[in-house]
Amino acid sequence: MNDDSLIIYEEEIEKIDSILARLLKGAEAKCALMVDKDGHLITRQGFTHSLDTTALAALLAGSFASTKEIARLVGESEFSVLFHQGKKDHIHMSLVGDRSIMAVIFDDRTTIGMVRLYAKETAVELGRIFASLKARARTEGSGLSDEFAASAGNKLDDIFQD
Amino acid sequence: MVSINYATREVTCKIVYYGPGLSGKTTNLIYVHKKVPPTTRGKLISLATEADRTLYFDFLPINIGAINGFAAKFQLYTVPGQVYYNATRKLVLRGTDGLVFVADSQAEKMDENIESLTNLKENLEEYGYDLKEIPIVIQYNKRDLPGILSVAELDAKLNPLGWKSFGAEAVSGKGVFDTLKMIIKLVLEKAKTSRSTSSPARESAPVAERAAEEGAVGPAAAAYAASPTASGPIIEPSPASAGEPPQVRQPVYEAGKNEPVDEDVETSNEESVEYNTLDEERMAQSVGHPDGLSEPSPSDDVTSVEQTIPVSPEEKSQRPYPGSTTSRILRRERRITVSDFQPAAREEELMGFKSRMSAEDKRFDMVNTPDLPTPSMAPSQRLIRKKPGFFKRLFGIK
Numbered sequence: 001m002n003d004d005s006l007i008i009y010e011e012e013i014e015k016i017d018s019i020l021a022r023l024l025k026g027a028e029a030k031c032a033l034m035v036d037k038d039g040h041l042i043t044r045q046g047f048t049h050s051l052d053t054t055a056l057a058a059l060l061a062g063s064f065a066s067t068k069e070i071a072r073l074v075g076e077s078e079f080s081v082l083f084h085q086g087k088k089d090h091i092h093m094s095l096v097g098d099r100s101i102m103a104v105i106f107d108d109r110t111t112i113g114m115v116r117l118y119a120k121e122t123a124v125e126l127g128r129i130f131a132s133l134k135a136r137a138r139t140e141g142s143g144l145s146d147e148f149a150a151s152a153g154n155k156l157d158d159i160f161q162d
Numbered sequence: 163m164v165s166i167n168y169a170t171r172e173v174t175c176k177i178v179y180y181g182p183g184l185s186g187k188t189t190n191l192i193y194v195h196k197k198v199p200p201t202t203r204g205k206l207i208s209l210a211t212e213a214d215r216t217l218y219f220d221f222l223p224i225n226i227g228a229i230n231g232f233a234a235k236f237q238l239y240t241v242p243g244q245v246y247y248n249a250t251r252k253l254v255l256r257g258t259d260g261l262v263f264v265a266d267s268q269a270e271k272m273d274e275n276i277e278s279l280t281n282l283k284e285n286l287e288e289y290g291y292d293l294k295e296i297p298i299v300i301q302y303n304k305r306d307l308p309g310i311l312s313v314a315e316l317d318a319k320l321n322p323l324g325w326k327s328f329g330a331e332a333v334s335g336k337g338v339f340d341t342l343k344m345i346i347k348l349v350l351e352k353a354k355t356s357r358s359t360s361s362p363a364r365e366s367a368p369v370a371e372r373a374a375e376e377g378a379v380g381p382a383a384a385a386y387a388a389s390p391t392a393s394g395p396i397i398e399p400s401p402a403s404a405g406e407p408p409q410v411r412q413p414v415y416e417a418g419k420n421e422p423v424d425e426d427v428e429t430s431n432e433e434s435v436e437y438n439t440l441d442e443e444r445m446a447q448s449v450g451h452p453d454g455l456s457e458p459s460p461s462d463d464v465t466s467v468e469q470t471i472p473v474s475p476e477e478k479s480q481r482p483y484p485g486s487t488t489s490r491i492l493r494r495e496r497r498i499t500v501s502d503f504q505p506a507a508r509e510e511e512l513m514g515f516k517s518r519m520s521a522e523d524k525r526f527d528m529v530n531t532p533d534l535p536t537p538s539m540a541p542s543q544r545l546i547r548k549k550p551g552f553f554k555r556l557f558g559i560k
Contacts, residue, residue: 005353006165013169038257039221039237040165040174054223055207058237062209062218065253144166144173149350151229156346159202159226160194160339 006036006099007137012129013043019125020045020102027118029106030089034126035060037099046105060103064093081119083112092116096123097130163257164353166232174235175349176257177342180282181264182274183215183243186303186332190264191222191238193335194342198224216242219254226346236346245277252285260297260349262341265320267302267310267329275320293323297348300327301341306334 020032024046031046041057071079082093092104092115165174179187195206204223211217220240241251265275283293302316330337
């Protein structure tokens with residue numbers, strides 16, 4: 001099960017970030033998050049400082065997962081695009097590759113049509129990067145050093161004290 | 163699946179607390195949240211019913227700090243325990259690195275424990291995980307209650323695979339940290355041992371480069387034109403399944419004015435809170451550029467949307483969609499007046515409008531807007547000729 005660990009390298013993140021930045025500029029959105037379907041945050045761009053991105057990532061992934069289940073019940077394999085509309089801010093989520101989700105948060109300065117248009121384009125581009133990332137992770141391995149677990153063990157006792 | 167991010171230098175693991183309903187999974191998380199220093203933990207998020215029963219999951223991120231240059235992060239999840247929430251319970255298990263099985267020590271709850279354990283096995287198998295492979299710690303909770311079975315008895319019934327087990331009282335916190343520490347250790351051990359042993363030669367680099375080149379060279383238009391086929395997993399539901407016409411939430415415009423009216427009015431006019439994906443897809447289809455236009459301009463896009471939406475002529479004149487033909491005409495007809503320069507906010511709004519104009523609009527704007535005075539050209543104080551001897555008169559010098 002650990003064969004398909006999510007391993008992200010700096011070079012790829014730089015590419016993903018620049019693509020996301022281009023999306024934000026083009027669609028005039030506020031921020032964009034890349035989230036793994038398991039709920040891990042991969043990267044983020046734009047005005048995310050006021051957001052709890054870790055929790056957001058987990059909840060977005062959960063929302064996507066439950067929608068997938070709904071899709072299955074109505075006879076679809078998966079809904080590839082999700083949209084949540086609020087009073088001011090809206091979230092557009094789309095599937096990238098087979099295991100990542102791109103969430104774009106935007107407000108009334110732009111329109112859903114613009115976001116959709118750019119998101120669709122971007123998803124294809126990012127899909128390629130994630131495919132290459134997967135291939136790379138498979139050949140290079142996880143890179144967790146042997147002492148990692150041992151060092152962590154010492155630290156745990158300090159943190160988890162009754 | 164352990165997530166390793168070399169860019170942010172983070173290792174993230176997902177740990178799921180599993181077990182029958184009311185066995186104390188959420189209580190475990192609440193205790194950890196309460197006792198761990200605030201710098202170490204994030205916010206505890208609980209998707210629960212009004213009666214405090216977990217509906218989907220509870221989520222608590224923990225960052226134990228840098229280890230060998232990597233920040234080790236753990237995401238603790240709980241599942242809903244009730245039997246009938248299996249659909250959501252299964253979703254939470256996706257991509258888990260380790261499990262804590264929280265069992266209820268009371269003798270009368272033994273059947274529920276066994277049922278939950280069987281359910282865990284089934285759900286893991288559906289994801290292709292093996293109960294023997296995945297790190298699991300078992301916690302016998304509620305040791306403080308009367309009518310409990312001994313640890314040896316529980317072990318015999320629930321723990322045939324010999325997982326590490328701990329007795330616990332989640333309410334008082336006894337055994338909670340022991341369980342957590344053990345599962346973290348096991349997860350990290352597992353991440354180490356499962357490390358791929360293939361040669362670290364960078365064979366994949368050319369692959370990555372090639373993909374990057376494709377990404378960089380292929381212009382956006384090409385990607386867009388190719389998207390219907392290239393975006394394999396993107397499923398377009400059939401248009402027949404779409405029901406009502408798409409409702410697009412847009413700022414409400416008043417006939418004469420060119421600025422959105424009050425937010426309250428706007429929201430009261432629009433009832434739809436949740437945007438229908440099907441409608442949206444349908445809209446995308448109607449908007450689609452069949453011949454793969456290079457650089458589809460946003461104004462084209464929205465215009466065609468407008469055509470597809472049945473809007474009465476009267477309504478149309480009152481509520482043009484921004485970027486649609488009607489609103490563009492309004493924008494062109496709009497002349498800049500002196501009052502525009504007074505409040506700073508007004509100017510900012512105007513700038514917003516200008517920056518959103520397409521290239522065509524901008525050209526149009528430049529041609530048709532006569533040279534109007536700009537703030538810098540307003541009569542300057544410097545230009546007002548002062549009477550000679552101003553200072554002399556001011557200071558009373560004769």
